[in-house]
Amino acid sequence: MNRSLCVLTLALLATPVLAAPTLVAEQTKEPGKLSIPYQMYRLDNGLTVILAPDKSDPLVHLDVTYHVGSSRESVGKSGFAHFFEHMMFQGSKHVGDQEHMRIINEAGGTMNGTTNRDRTNYYETVPANQLEKVLWLEADRMGFLLDAVSQKKFEIQRATVKNERAQRVDNQPYGLVGEKVGEALYPRTHPYSWQPIGYVEDLDRVDVSDLKQFFLRWYGPNNATLTLGGDFEPKQALAWIEQYFGSIPRGPEVAEPVAQPVTLPATRYLTLEDKVHLPLLYISYPTVALGDPREPALDMFADVLGGSASSMLYQALVKSGKAVDAGASHYCEELACSLAIYAYPNPAADGSLKSLKAEVDKVVAQFAQRGVQQDDLEKAINKYRASAIWGMGSVQGKVSQLAMGQVFMQDPNYVFKSLAAIGKVTPAEVKQAYEQFIADKPAVVLSVVPKGKRQWQAATPNFTPAARELPDYSQHDSHLAARTVKDSFDRSKQPAAGPAVSVTVPATWKGKLDQEIEILGTRSDEIPAVSITIALPGGIRAEGKGELGLANLTAAMLEQGSERLNEAKLSDELQKLGSDISFSSAQYNNLITVSSLTDKLPQTLALVQELLFQPGFRDEDFARTKNQILQGMQQSRQQPAWMAGQAFRELIYGQQARLGQPNDGSLKDVETLTLADVKRFWQHYYNPANARIVVAGDVDQATIEQGLAFLTRWQGKAPELGSLKPTEPQAKPGIYLIDKPGAPQSVIRIGRRALPYDATGDYFAAGLMNFNLGGNFNSRINLNLREDKGYTYGASSGFSANRDAGVFAVGADVRADATVDAIRQVLKELEQYRKAGPSAKEMDYLRSAVTQQDALAYETLDQKAGFLLQMIMYQLGPDYVARQSEIIKGITPQALKAQAERWLDPSQMVIVVVGDRQALEKPLQELHLPVYPLPAP
Structure with a gap:
């Protein structure tokens, strides 16, 4: 045997033979049933692979989710899972520093990563011809991250995470709410007692050795799910996945986490003084854990209690003027869930959180008599169904649903089974869940008050979190050996892109109604839904002197209902349809934005007509809405980013220019606006003459033109409008x-x-x-x-x-x-x-x-x-x-x-x-x- 042949034979013997991926589950398309077709495989090293081909657009979306979040962290080393997410973008053995992002951007793609309590995911969306390249990139950091780790990178990313915490938590009004509630709701040893962003002192405690051990403990392929959706050939994609990921050795075995729901011995009161305008009452009840059979009933209870404008809290507190805003939600995570209630008091009525807490307690107690009605169930199922359909409108949306279902529930189709479970909830089940977890049960009650205003708190604080008992971290308690990857190919060679994809600009049709109303549309039947934007000439440029904010106030009033439907009844109608109608003001236009399922479009457009032609404009709605806007304006002005942005606008455009003022107006002007001003603005500037309309979705031109024909019946001349061109020079440098x-x-x-x-x-x-x-x-x-x-x-x-x-x-x-x-x-x-x-x-x-x-x-x-709106607005x-x-x-x-x-x-x-x-x-x-x-x- 010659020497070269001998060397080749030895190399082949040293390279492990990879077993073919095993098909473990499959979902096919079923007519009339909500589902996402997929095939699920498992590689020999434990990597779970989900393939969901979708030829609708020339792109692919790749998600790699590791079943590790802040809940896997050690006490005293909080924030490490999120910190590690940052490190995964710092290069690997065959990919240089910052090259991962550069390669994706250069390919025309987008990418990111996110960390929560229970998982960390990394994802890219790229043109379909870049698929092999992104698989190579993700595999390189799964198998070879530690080869590129350095102390300098470690220190830079630690500083970046601290900056992120400062920006999102410490320098943000209400930024500490989640942290304070978690510390009170859970024992100090419970991994939900700290936030994924972590504590600064914990970030300072970790070192490069911790990073390496974290990677070796949690970032093995057997603790990961790779989900791929988009325009690809499954056989070729699977071959590439096997090539790039198959030789990466398994990590340590990872047990499925055990649910750790909690109970409280008594209600815990806390107070946080913060730089806020409005106090906040935040109540959190511990409940179950993700996947618990009682979860759908608690979701339904939260929806009835505070999930919409027709909910109990909104009607009792906001409509009455006792609160500026109020609501409730049931938030479920892998180890534990909680039901949260929030309310901002109306300072014009009573800024005290003590009296507001009493009102909230009264509403919660009233549920015992009200219960859940059939109408509530119908609204909820239609709302959740519409949300699921809109979530299928992108490859990323489909991939995300499949990945999360598999990671948390070992079922890619879990989201649709969860939807079915909501539809089967009975009033008796909701009442039972309410009695078991909410009625007269202890909760965490947090009062957030402006600095120096402790007299506004709901109650005197009676709870202080125990000091954290930190282990001795001078010695690392685990020393996992590095894993060696043996390949039969050269990983240092970046895969070339495939043939350029063919990108087709959406085919459009043009229509025109009377009164010079132009329509630009495109037909797409990927999901049974329609998106419509109606732009009526007006917006902030139509505001006169002393009425800055009138455009925004008028838009808000149009969402309060019609002559026939008050706000609560309108909310009910929209939930039953699974539709959304919103009014807003832009710089040049007043906008009506409509989202509807195709089979509900006629009823949705009938509501648009009713709101536009017969607005309710009730005195009580005006007083409440104006106060909400004023309070929101004052609250936003506490945010440092708003302060910087507004000062910059004034300096660039001048204080007299409309562009130099906030889009939502000035506090002084809004305070003096009347309902008569709103009616006048509506009459002049919600005139459909010269409107521009864009339509995208599962509807043809004839149907949409017929559905929007009501716009031509508006009476009155088209308004004359000026420009927004500033006349003052910018401020001196x-x-x-x-x-x-x-x-x-x-x-x-x-x-x-x-x-x-x-x-x-x-x-x-x-x-x-x-x-x-x-x-x-x-x-x-x-x-x-x-x-x-x-x-x-x-x-x-x-x-x-x-x-x-x-x-x-x-x-x-x-x-x-x-x-x-x-x-x-x-x-x-x-x-x-x-x-x-x-x-x-x-x-x-x-x-x-x-x-x-x-x-x-x-x-x-x-x-x-x-895209269509850009075309039609700029001709x-x-x-x-x-x-x-x-x-x-x-x-x-x-x-x-x-x-x-x-x-x-x-x-x-x-x-x-x-x-x-x-x-x-x-x-x-x-x-x-x-x-x-x-x-x-």
Whole structure:
């Protein structure tokens, strides 16, 4: 035997022979039955594989779910599952740092990962020809993550997670509610007693050794489910999955978790002082665990108690003016479930949570006499059925349902069985669940009150969580050996993409009704549903002096019912149909948005006609709705992101410009608006003349034109409307500082006034220029501030515009002590990009990423409707997409550099900082820019 043949023989002997995947379950399409066809396989190493082919769009969606969340963490090492999710994006043996995201973006795809208490999932949606590549990527981090782990990556991502916590929890009104309730509802040793984001002190406690052990313990293929949906050939997909995943060794065996529902010995009262405008009463009752046969009955109880405008809580508290908002929900997780009730008191009536708690208790007690009626069951089943159908409108939606059913209930079709279970619930079962878990049972009662307002609390706190007893972590208690993968192929070679997919812009039809009402539609029968948007000329540009907020208030009033139907009865009708009708105000239009199942479309459109032509406009509804809006406005103004955004708008467009003011209006103006103002605005600006309508879904042109013919019967002339073009110059460049004492983060906005929208001109070119600067995860600004410095959870930049004006803006929430250098780094990136323009590598990345994104652009009905709305509002032909593609292919680095020179001059930038003035004012002087203190907007 010659030497080369001997070596080859030894190599083959060393490579394990992989057994063929085993088919373990299959679901075929059954006419008239809600289901998702799939085949489920299991590889020899324990990996569960679910394949759900769907040829409706030229894309695939891959989800890999590991059955590990924060519930698998050790006491004292909270937040580690989520922290580890971040580490999974930092490269693996054959994929460089940050390359995973770059490869997906370059392929025209999107990706992310999420962690909750019970699972962590990683997912990508890409054009169908990129399937082998994403399988290679996911397999590489399953089998080879530890080869690329470094201390530097570990520290950077630890800082990123801390920034995420600061942004979403510590610097956010009500951000600590979940944490405080969990600490009181569960014993300190229960894994639900801490949140997936974890405690900062625990994040500081872990090290790289913990990371490696976590990976080896939980990230084996036998603890994972791979779910693939979309346009692929199952035989080829299965062969690739076997090739890339089959040789990864099993991890330690993982037992299915045991349910750990809890009970309370007595009601526990807590109080949290926070920077909020409205107090919050939050009550949590412990119940069962996911999959418990009593779960559907508790879901039904929560729906009746507080799931809609016709619910008991809403009718008793909100309609009466005792609360601004109130509701209830039953939230189920793998180990335990809880039923939550929330209510915000109406400060105009009584801001005390003690009296509000008494009212809530009264409503809960009334259920004993009311019970559940047949009408409740009908509404619930139709609502849940419609939700399931809309969830099947995307490949991602289908994949998510299959994956979660398998991971938690060992049944990919669990969501549909759960729907069937809801339909079988009896009133007696609901009453029994209510008596067992809710009636006169202990709960956690949290009062969130403004700082210094403890007199508003529901009761004196009687519970303090026990101190956590932390084990000695000086020695690691487990030392799992690294797993070695043996392959018969070269994993370092990135798979090539298949032949380019054929992307078809949705075929459209055009219609026209009397009064110059244009309709643009597209037919899609993938799900039996229809999405409609009716744009009536008006919006915030129709508001006069002293009435900023009138467009928003009028839209809210139109949702309160008709002359025949009050808000509760309207809610009932919509739930029975499984439909949704919403009114809103935009910059140029008043919008009516309709979602309906196809077989219920005639009844849904009849309700649209009734609401538009015979609105209720009741005095009591106006008083309540106006107060709700005012309270919501005051609450939003406590958020640092809102403060930064509003200050930036005023500085860019001017205080006198409508674009310089909040879309929801000014508090001063809304306080003075009357019902007569609303009626006048409705009469003038809900006129369908010159309306633009887009329709996407399972309906033909003749049917929709007949269904919308009522719009032509509106009487009155079309309104005359002006523009939103600002007349004042933007504020002078410099730093504008808004004080938020003690803020753990600073919210930064940097930018300037730019150019109005166009689809194929300078605006489009400027957007292309921004792609590599701040328009994707791997952009210069985000890699600098997040991945290199660890200053922020994320940073981005971009152009936004309407037909009259536009803006360029950079945004980031950064660690307070990094504020000055974060601004310095952004300005440096602007200057460098302006001077040199994009590199050749960035040009290739841009062309590849943006060109291939179209494969994902027209999948869902909402995406199709959005595409049509863009076309009809800007009078674009369907060829504009092709023209954009040609621009992308032909644009030069010099052309993008010219756009950068035009828009990225740091000396022209307005900089807004919302943070602790006492800590920031002096350090900001280091930037040698004028600093102007501003009052909070």
